[in-house]
Amino acid sequence: MIYLEHVKYKYPGGKKYALNDVNIKIEPGEFVFIVGSSGSGKTSLIKLLLKEMEPTSGNIKVAGVDYGKLKRRNIPKLRRRIGVVFQNFRLLKDRTIYENVAFAQRVVETPSRFIRRQVPAMLTLVGLADKYKSYPKQLSGGEQQRVALARALVNKPELLLADEPTGNLDPKNSWEIMRLLEDINRKGTTVVVVTHNREIVNMMQKRVITLKKGEIISDEQKGGYIDED
Amino acid sequence: MRISSFLYSVRQGLKNIRRNLLFSLASVGTIVSCLFLFGIFYCIIVNFRSAMNDLKNTVTISVFFNEGISDENINLIGEQIRLRDEVNTMDFISAEEAWDSYARKKYADNYDEAMASFAGDNPLKNSASYKITMKDLSNQAEFVNYLKSLDGVRKVKTSEVTADGIQALSSVVGYASIGIIAILLLVSIFLINNTITIGITVRKEEIAIMKLIGATNFFVRAPFIVEGIVIGLVGSLIPLALVWLLYDHVVSYVVGRFNVISNNFAFVPIKEMFSVLIPISAAIGIGLGLIGSILTTRKHLKV
Numbered sequence: 001m002i003y004l005e006h007v008k009y010k011y012p013g014g015k016k017y018a019l020n021d022v023n024i025k026i027e028p029g030e031f032v033f034i035v036g037s038s039g040s041g042k043t044s045l046i047k048l049l050l051k052e053m054e055p056t057s058g059n060i061k062v063a064g065v066d067y068g069k070l071k072r073r074n075i076p077k078l079r080r081r082i083g084v085v086f087q088n089f090r091l092l093k094d095r096t097i098y099e100n101v102a103f104a105q106r107v108v109e110t111p112s113r114f115i116r117r118q119v120p121a122m123l124t125l126v127g128l129a130d131k132y133k134s135y136p137k138q139l140s141g142g143e144q145q146r147v148a149l150a151r152a153l154v155n156k157p158e159l160l161l162a163d164e165p166t167g168n169l170d171p172k173n174s175w176e177i178m179r180l181l182e183d184i185n186r187k188g189t190t191v192v193v194v195t196h197n198r199e200i201v202n203m204m205q206k207r208v209i210t211l212k213k214g215e216i217i218s219d220e221q222k223g224g225y226i227d228e229d
Numbered sequence: 230m231r232i233s234s235f236l237y238s239v240r241q242g243l244k245n246i247r248r249n250l251l252f253s254l255a256s257v258g259t260i261v262s263c264l265f266l267f268g269i270f271y272c273i274i275v276n277f278r279s280a281m282n283d284l285k286n287t288v289t290i291s292v293f294f295n296e297g298i299s300d301e302n303i304n305l306i307g308e309q310i311r312l313r314d315e316v317n318t319m320d321f322i323s324a325e326e327a328w329d330s331y332a333r334k335k336y337a338d339n340y341d342e343a344m345a346s347f348a349g350d351n352p353l354k355n356s357a358s359y360k361i362t363m364k365d366l367s368n369q370a371e372f373v374n375y376l377k378s379l380d381g382v383r384k385v386k387t388s389e390v391t392a393d394g395i396q397a398l399s400s401v402v403g404y405a406s407i408g409i410i411a412i413l414l415l416v417s418i419f420l421i422n423n424t425i426t427i428g429i430t431v432r433k434e435e436i437a438i439m440k441l442i443g444a445t446n447f448f449v450r451a452p453f454i455v456e457g458i459v460i461g462l463v464g465s466l467i468p469l470a471l472v473w474l475l476y477d478h479v480v481s482y483v484v485g486r487f488n489v490i491s492n493n494f495a496f497v498p499i500k501e502m503f504s505v506l507i508p509i510s511a512a513i514g515i516g517l518g519l520i521g522s523i524l525t526t527r528k529h530l531k532v
């Protein structure tokens with residue numbers, strides 16, 4: 001599903017590599033944590049996977065698509081196969097919960113009759129069916145993140161990327177989100193979660209890739225959170 | 230693009246306009262003033278042209294021949310003149326016709342009596358002529374000189390009116406209006422550009438999310454293009470309505486008040502005028518909106 005080979009990335013004007021010779025292989029259906037302290041390159045990795053930026057060198061392949069050969073106009077098609085959630089949710093404040101989820105389908109030009117069926121189903125899945133008329137600011141952080149998750153999943157992506165999805169949430173809400181991610185993974189979606197949350201990583205016993213200063217320092221099945229020295 | 234997506238883009242475009250009403254109105258305003266002036270100048274110029282046309286046909290040049298010239302030579306001269314580009318219409322007036330029309334004017338009251346008294350004698354027997362109207366009055370002097378230089382031509386007479394002054398005025402008005410309209414066009418594009426840039430800035434986050442979800446470039450741009458088109462369309466309909474009302478009123482006022490004008494000059498009918506003005510104005514308005522929005526989205530909305 002994800003294949004990175006000797007990937008390096010340096011921000012324009014940056015001195016050091018934000019990612020330095022990263023090699024990762026993730027199979028379809030895996031659930032993978034990416035951990036590391038702040039500034040270790042986790043978000044940069046997600047941005048490369050979304051083709052928001054090009055690696056300085058090295059190869060990236062996701063869902064069978066070779067990023068080096070991908071034409072600009074085909075980027076939207078690629079992104080429709082990848083769902084993404086962020087630490088700060090990134091919901092549209094001037095639209096209802098329903099519209100926020102429907103937005104993802106409108107953007108990819110789903111016929112209205114499907115939107116009307118699939119949005120409520122998605123909101124039910126994340127447990128927010130009764131809040132569809134609310135606006136984001138009327139919801140708690142955990143609820144907002146579940147809306148973001150519904151939006152990321154409504155187009156049925158093969159891969160879900162989550163960049164610190166529980167960073168702004170209390171432990172109870174964090175666990176709820178993690179349970180949902182696990183559910184989604186069980187139904188077949190490959191899930192990659194960037195996180196700082198030691199407790200969750202240690203409890204869930206999934207594959208853990210640890211970054212430090214742009215390099216992979218460990219990659220373990222059923223791994224735990226590695227403490228910084 | 231699906232109909233539902235199209236409608237979505239239209240809704241978003243209209244929403245942009247509402248959210249950004251002040252700038253949208255400013256953009257509409259400049260297009261309105263631009264096309265209002267354009268409409269007025271257009272009406273003036275078209276009527277002017279039509280007046281010039283009427284005038285042209287009343288300004289005639291008469292060519293008279295040497296005494297005793299043969300009909301054959303008159304024909305030869307006629308053929309020579311007819312080959313010239315300047316000629317619009319050309320009629321031969323024989324000496325008899327000239328005398329007849331002169332006599333009808335002079336002896337209007339007792340024409341038959343007078344004709345009888347001349348008993349077939351033609352006092353104007355050397356007054357056969359060609360009566361010529363020109364396509365373009367601006368080179369009248371040259372053309373007259375040419376006619377004078379022809380063998381067998383005795384005299385060239387032009388009717389009093391010369392069009393030099395009017396012609397010059399017409400081109401000054403034409404250039405001035407083109408200049409003003411060009412400046413206004415640029416201002417409109419600049420304002421539409423600003424309006425849409427603001428719209429894009431306000432919706433930055435929304436656009437970023439759209440792109441991450443997999444919106445095509447076209448889909449991201451469409452609402453802004455709709456915004457531009459609507460601004461252009463509204464900006465062209467308002468001045469069309471204004472110019473229509475104005476023209477209608479001015480024409481009926483002038484025709485009702487000033488007999489001198491209405492007797493000598495026919496205004497171009499309003500429908501004829503607007504059958505051209507409507508498509509041109511709409512095309513300019515929509516074109517401005519399109520150009521403004523395409524330039525702006527090109528600049529700000531790269532993937």
Ligand SMILES: Nc1ncnc2c1ncn2[C@@H]1O[C@H](COP(=O)(O)OP(=O)(O)O)[C@@H](O)[C@H]1O
Binds near residue numbers: 014036038040043044
């Ligand atoms: N837009 C940027 N321009 C320049 N440097 C950046 C930018 N974003 C991140 N960096 C640098 O790249 C490195 C990795 O950042 P990031 O991937 O955001 O780390 P993480 O998400 O693990 O906290 C850091 O040293 C950070 O300062």
Ligand SMILES: [Mg+2]
Binds near residue numbers: 042044
């Ligand atoms: Mg980060």
